[in-house]
Structure formats: C-alpha cells, structure tokens
Amino acid sequence: MKVLVINCGSSSVKAAVLDSETGERYAELRVERLGTRECVARDGTEQHSIPEYDHGRALAEFLPKLAKVGPLAVGHRVVHGGECFSTPVQIDDLVEDQLEALSPLAPLHNPANLAGIRAARQCLPDIPHIAVFDTAFHSTLPRRAQYYALPQELSDKHGLRRYGFHGTSHSWVAERAAQFLGDELARLRVITCHLGNGASVCAVEYGRSVETSMGMTPVEGLVMGTRSGDIDPGILIELMRKEGLSVDELDVLLNKNSGLAGLSGVGRDMRDIEERAAQGDDKCRMAIAVSAHRLRKYIGAYAAVMGGVDAIVFTAGIGENSVAMRHRAAGRLSFLGAHLDEEANRNAKVSRSNPVAEISAPHSRVRLLVVATDEAHSIAASTAELLGRDAIAKELIIPVAISGRHIHLTQEAVETLFGPGHTLTPYKALSQPGQFACEERLTIVGPRSQIEKVRVLGPVRPKCQIEISRTDEFKLGIDAPVRNSGDVDNSPGVTLI
Ligand code: ADP
Secondary structure (H helix, E strand, O other), X not given: OEEEEEEEOOOOEEEEEEEOOOOOEEEEEEEEOOOOOOOEEEEOOEEEEOOOOOHHHHHHXXXXXXXXXXXXXXXXXXXXXXXXXXXXXXXXXXXXXXXHHHHHHOOOOHHHHHHHHHHHHHHXXXXXXXXXXXXXXXXXXXXXHHOOOOOHHHHHHHOOOOOOOOHHHHHHHHHHHHHHHOOOHHHOEEEEEEEOOOXXXXXXXXXXXXXXXXXXXXXXXXXOOOOOOOOOHHHHHHHHHHOOOOHXXXXXHHHHOOHHHHHHOOOOOHHHHHHHHHOOOHHHHHHHHHHXXXXXXXXXXXXXXXXXXXXXXXXXXXXXXOHXXXXXXXXXXXXXXXXXXXXXXXXXXXXXXOOEEEOEOXXXXXXXXXXXXXXXXXXXXXXXXXXXXHHHHHHOOOOOOOOOOEEEOOHHHHHHHHOOOOOOOEEEEOOOOOOEEEXXXXXXXXXXXXXXXXXXXXXXXXXXXXXXXXXHHHHHOOOOOOOOOOOOOOOOOOEXX
C-alpha cells in the first residue's frame, strides 16, 4: 500500500510517500526551521524559501504535490499516546480531541504532531489518517518498570510514570535483527540502542518492551544531542536555589543546552565531537566518554533485567555510523558472552537496502548487530496493517449470541426417548437459520443432581450434544469441556429422562 507518512517536529516537517511493504520512496518533503525567516522546504530536488511558515501553511502548500503520487492512507507519527493509546488508531474528531488533551505530557512534540494531523486531514479528507505512537511499543512495560518512587496519589493525579519513546524504531530494528538471525523475535532477548540526536535503549524480551531508558518525557536516560539524560533530581533543586533558575529556564537547560552540546561546548553533532576529540580536545573526549559509559551501564543493566541477552543492536545516526561509540559500548562485554569483532565493527555499513551488519566474532554467543532504522517505513507498515485488519474485520461480521442450556439429539436418541417413529415438534424458530426450539423437554441427570425441563433443539444432529453453563456443571457434578460444536469425544456422559 502507498502510504503518506508525516512526522511533524517542533520546527520541522518530514513527509514521504512510500510503499508499506518494501519501503520504496515515491516522493519526499523536508521542511526545516519553521516559524523563522530561514524556513526552507525541499521537495525532491527543488528548494523553496518559505519565511515564517508554520506547520499548517507548509503542509497546505506542499501536501497536494505529495498527494498526486496517490497514497491510500496517511500515517502520522505521534510522540505521546499517554494511557489512552497503546496501538495505532484511525483518527477522527474524537481522537483529535484526545490527542489535544495529551499535549501537556509532551509539550514539545504533541502540539506539532496535532498541527500536522489537522492540516493533513483538511487537505486530504477522503483517505484514512492513522496515528502511530512512539510510546505504544512500551505499553507492555511491567508496573515495576513504569513507576517512579513518588507518592502514588501525586503520580496518579499527574500521570507521572515511565512511558518510553522511539517505539517505532526499537520494534522495527528488533524485528529486522530477528529476521537476520533467522529466528522469531518471540524467542529472543534483544537490547536495542537507538542513538540519534534523541537516544534511548530498550530491553525487548521475547518481542515485548520490558524496560526502556526514556521515561515520562524524552529527557530521561542516555546522554543525547542536547538533552541531559539521567541527572540527580537534587541538582534541579540546587540550581533553582543557587542560580535562581525558573521552570522555563530549567526546561531549556535540560532539553536544549545539555547532553553532548553541554559537555563538549561545540554543539550536538557527534561527527564534529569525534573529530575534535581526535585532535585532543578534552571536553569533546569527556562528552564521548560520558555518553559511552552511560550506554554501557544501560546494556549491562538490561541484560540483568532480562536475565540474559541474545543480541545487542545499534541503530540511528550514531549507532549506525560511529565505530568508536560501538567499540566503547560493546567492547569488553565477553563476560556476557558478547565478543566484538573489531574489524567487522570498522567495516560495518548499513543502508535501507542492506539494513543489517554483524559486528560480533563468529564464536560470540550474544550477537552484536548494526541495523539501519527506518521509522517512516515502520509507521507506513503499522498504518497498512491497521487498515488491513479493519478491512478483514468489516468483511467478517460474526454474530454472537448467548443461548440458554439446551440439548441436541440424533434421530436414534429421539426414538429411544419418545418412542419409535417419533419426530421432533417445532415450538419456535431460532435466530440461526433452520434451527428451532422443540416442544420436547428433558431432565438431565448428573452424578450430583439433576436439571429439569431442558429444551431440545431441532433439527436432529449426527451426534447427541448437551450445552450447559459452568454453574450447571457444578450443579450436575460434571466437568464439561469447552469444545467446538460437534466434538463430543471423551466428554462426560449424563442420563436423559
Ligand atoms: P535524529 O533522527 O534523532 O535527529 P539521527 O539518527 O540522524 O538523529 O542521528 C544524528 C546523530 O548521528 C548526530 O549526532 C550525528 O553527528 C551522528 N552521526 C551521523 N553520521 C555519523 C558518523 N559517520 N559518525 C559519527 N556520528 C554520526
């Protein structure tokens, strides 16, 4: 299916029409620096200056071009699904309202996602729009990994719990790793390290996320491009007291001025930092050392959380490209059974067309892999899957009804009970075509007690079958199995009078 995937960041839009199965791109759009004079849009090979444009205006202008490629659905990346959304969902006005209500949980991201959704729904009202959530993959976190050790009433009041992010990437690369290893994800314990400008680690235990390093917001965990990751919360109190920092200033400090940028003093780009570190810049060396140490610490911790690990995956800009970061994080893990092959690590190259490279030695029990992430493809695949499931659900309408206790008989049993030549006497037609309740009623006798006046249903069947409730079982004193209709072999017998 051709799917238009839209990812609206706080000051950017990335959109592409792609094949949900192969990931092939048919058209792409990139808008950067929204709301500023330098705002530019690149669509294909063309570049347009669109000063002061916002999400809505940019999408209204450029989406019609993408729509010409003929997408059948739109998949929207939504960062925070809160407690409401643990799977992709088709967007209608109600869902839009629910997303709006979630905005306080992700003030940097969700309002931008929503602006994209609104503009795109207006522009393309005739095709389904699906929201795919960064948090959804982590809805399986056990409670022990969700809770912060804060007073529970306060946590409940404000939704203070760990949600986790980057779910579309973690699930995607874990699945690619399992395919590469020729195994099912449901049989593997995988640690996935998504190391981009935002960075997080995830423990994927037998296909389910059981622990991840980002928490209620994307600030927790690893050292990132400009976010601090884990810090002692006491520092915030100290800074408020000593520097008189306001809430907004703390927000900017933790989200924009910390991480690699804060440590290195030369910006967030790992390529620059590695280059300067190689020239002897001590701050840049420190930035790399702190980031790699934190990552190693998480890898060790997640192996402990899952009681072992079968594969460790590196992905996103730094994970896919930085030989040095992988060396620092995954070298000397032989105590875990993970042996890095230094040469394979140096030579590893991945791309969308060749997404997996192995960097572990042949004798390594734990496999070390570099996997190219493709979040747009992951979102397109989830979108197509949801619509496919919906289409199947719409075609297969299964009526469900509850029946009272009843009895089906063979013609032989009818004659044994009511006399030779007797045929069942219809009393009332039933909702199932051709089926009817009969005038004939019987007493069912079990080892413990009996139930009287149980209706016989017609027409006669090839086998006798008695259908009773669980409480009837207790009353009669028998243990009746749950079975497909007609499968009566080895079920307990009763007497009919
Ligand atoms: P995001 O999608 O989160 O914005 P990316 O996954 O594109 O981020 O990762 C960006 C990071 O990857 C930057 O820090 C960049 O320097 C780093 N990166 C890209 N290529 C290399 C490379 N060859 N060596 C080291 N780091 C790299």
